[in-house]
Amino acid sequence: MEKPPSDSVGIVKLQYFTFAELQLERGGRLESVTLAYETYGVLNADRSNALMVCHALSGDAHAAGYYTEDDIKGAKKNTGWWELMIGPGKALDTNKYFIICSNIIGSCYGSTGPNSIDPATGKEYGMSFPEVTIPDMVKAQKALLESFGIEKLVTVIGGSMGGMQALEWALQFPDVPKSIVIIATSAGLSAQEIALDAVGRNAIKSDPEWQNGNYPSKKELKGLAVARMVGHISYLSEEGMEKKFGRRLEDPAMAASMSDFEKQFDNNFAVEGYLAHQGKKFVERFDANSYIYVTKAMDYFDVDNKYGGGSLNKAMKKIKAEVLMVSFSSDWLFSPAQAKEIVQALTMNNKDVSYIEIESIHGHDAFLLDKKSIAENKIMGQAFKNFLIHIK
């Protein structure tokens, strides 16, 4: 039998938790809500060592470990997306903590979302799925937490949209998380970010293959591929793209190995081939309707208005958790400037807040890229450790 590395949680299993109903912030209601989730480590007797990990836009519940022995042999195949951070002795130490990661509602990785069956009709929801928000996602996670009988969390941690969820945890349930770690995130999207999301959604909706969300096959959704291309440009920094691609033309050998799907796109320059490849990979793994619902949830996220009557300063008054905020210098999607606004608002309210801006040319992606941004992730992991050590 193939052994997992000693600092890995090893073989894990995706589990499901179903609860009766969820009243949604924007007026809708879901019946029989399922959350797909995984756990790592052991919950202690007084249930005081739990920690929640929240995933980003297109992430899933599989934050650490492997599903099968084959995954261990295969290079990174089906390894958890935060394997770098979660495991025995790692920054999020499974020898100490019981870690929960659940797939958000609205997504397509096992939790209730637009491609789930609507119990009322027996058919997929599609675009009849009700609008969901970040607060709804967190409310569903709270139900999962209660099923474990857990009343306090050591921390809630997440990057990008995962950071929004962590922030929302501290606002909606101020007495539950003792701390939150919010990475490369903001308290509400800027007009530019909403605009980029809108372009992605419009690309999906303009695609006749999408058929108002009732597409027979997801394999040919070029609109979703274009949406992912826009996304990718915003996840990388200008400097990072320049270093990686510059004005280099597509390698003919690479071009020849392209799939028919990739060949449908403009692939003259190397950066274009890269985008086509990212587009194709995304279409294979993600759901177009989920993309619409989840980006919309991000756009609606608005801490200032929901909790502060329009003021971030007032909203931050509600926070009881200690906060660690992490940003990356070249992240122009969720910029250090946005992070500093949160840090300042917390500071003005005499909250316990730490901030680290990590130098990186990898833009927004720095919090996830493992091979390229090993250095950034080492710093980030150490920052988690230093922060968590004093959370009692």
Next chain:
Amino acid sequence: MEKPPSDSVGIVKLQYFTFAELQLERGGRLESVTLAYETYGVLNADRSNALMVCHALSGDAHAAGYYTEDDIKGAKKNTGWWELMIGPGKALDTNKYFIICSNIIGSCYGSTGPNSIDPATGKEYGMSFPEVTIPDMVKAQKALLESFGIEKLVTVIGGSMGGMQALEWALQFPDVPKSIVIIATSAGLSAQEIALDAVGRNAIKSDPEWQNGNYPSKKELKGLAVARMVGHISYLSEEGMEKKFGRRLEDPAMAASMSDFEKQFDNNFAVEGYLAHQGKKFVERFDANSYIYVTKAMDYFDVDNKYGGGSLNKAMKKIKAEVLMVSFSSDWLFSPAQAKEIVQALTMNNKDVSYIEIESIHGHDAFLLDKKSIAENKIMGQAFKNFLIHIK
């Protein structure tokens, strides 16, 4: 009769110049090439007062004046796109200069482009139009210049892709322009800029209405609208968008007045309605195939490789014209950093170069926006005057 303002060139006429053939940089050849153009002011006896204006991506030859008396009455309807700069006593003074502006080849405003008739087939070129480059555009402009018997230009001036043409003039024909004024431009696109262009082209090509370039009607080209949306995000600065839209929701009255075309897009936030409107306007006025060819020409522009064996410094050695470079502080598409690279390379070659970075929150659009960026344009116009006064 309605009188034009005294500082306007008044009623002008779009004219056409046709020449036999154009050998193209990337291997193709065009026969019977037409350039649509306009002129303002009077060419002096020794033909020494000519000045060429080059337009940007989606611009045309109509840089100043009006076509009809109705245009004078109507608020800005069909007024030249650089009316602010061109006219008696203005920065580009038609009392002194003879100004030529021609539509680029590849475009859709009267010059030979993909929606022209191919003399070989009697049908529209469509995607069988050969690839054109910025050097090709300039070569065609040179033929037009020769038809006037003009051997020297006081200056060639342009913003964005117009600036690329001006720079190319000074490189391909170093003895023709005595000076060039290059605004919000670069010597070659970055990987990020190529990627943004590629997303636009892919949105067009993914649209089945486009039909490989043989669309029966341009009115329903949603892909082109999505391409324009991506463009618009890159033309505005993050700060400018935030100030203009923030997280404001679409005004219901505005939403109700939307066209069916606009309603097909995601229009929840004000910025989304704005993008839908910009998309619709663009689809009405511009050609999808031209968009593909002209953005591709921008992507191919590469001064370093064409003239300097990979080095901008070496390329700039060839320049004889005096150079004025203008950039805008918040322009992230053609950033001040890119402008400074050109300025430094010229300086290292002991060339006569002036540089001004104008403070603005209007991003790349600052060089064209007239109402919003009046202040920036006043500074820019004064910079033109100060620069041109010593060009003999």
